[in-house]
Amino acid sequence: MIELPGSGQGFLDTSVATVNRNFLGTLGANVIAEPSVIKKLGAGFRNAMARLEYGTIAINSWTGLGFLTATAFWGAFPGHTIDNVQSGIGVVHNALLIDSAERTVVTGPFRPFPRSFAHGEFALFPKPPWFVTARSAQKAGALLAAFAAKPSWAKMPGIFISAFRA
Structure with missing residues (x-):
């Protein structure tokens, strides 16, 4: 277990920096947040999700939905090497053939x-x-x-x- 300081945008920014720096693997991340908090943070929330280095980000949802959607990109966040594979190199699905995709973001209801x-x-x-x-x-x-x-x-x-x- 890890406890992080802060609240609001400061907590979110600390959380993103911590998982990007200290956690192994970059295949998927789940973010659970009340819609009122997402709305209050506004662009700060969207910018934090853009800094989150994961191939699929599920906001109030399940990362598996990104996999189940054949048109969506599915794979680890780009940048792994053969010496440090972590969650993999390359992608599957991506039926729309989007060049240089970094991530898929899926959202769902909080309740x-x-x-x-x-x-x-x-x-x-x-x-x-x-x-x-x-x-x-x-x-x-x-x-x-x-x-x-x-x-x-x-x-x-x-x-x-x-x-x-x-």
Whole structure:
């Protein structure tokens, strides 16, 4: 565990500098922040995310969504060498063939439906299976893993039914 000083923008800037300098790997980073805090920090929040050296940044979401989106760039933050590979060299997906992509940023709701609606946020309905409180997360995860191992359109209804029970 690590404890960092500061609050607001100072805390965010310290956090970004710390993970860029001290953490191993640069494949993905999750950032959890209340929408009101993101709005209050404004450009400072966006600039901090731009300084975060990770291939996929998930703001109130799951980095796996970056992987699941075939058009998005997926890979470690650029700059690793064969002597210091960390999270890898190169990318996969990037179906739009964007040259010299650095990262993918995905965002999601801070609160699941229906609480998100009460706070003016857009949220998926039903609750996404990767939410900690999703009742069907284990079943949906097992079905997704089975689909990944042996894809079949026949498996899709079971995946969707499980996800909708979250």
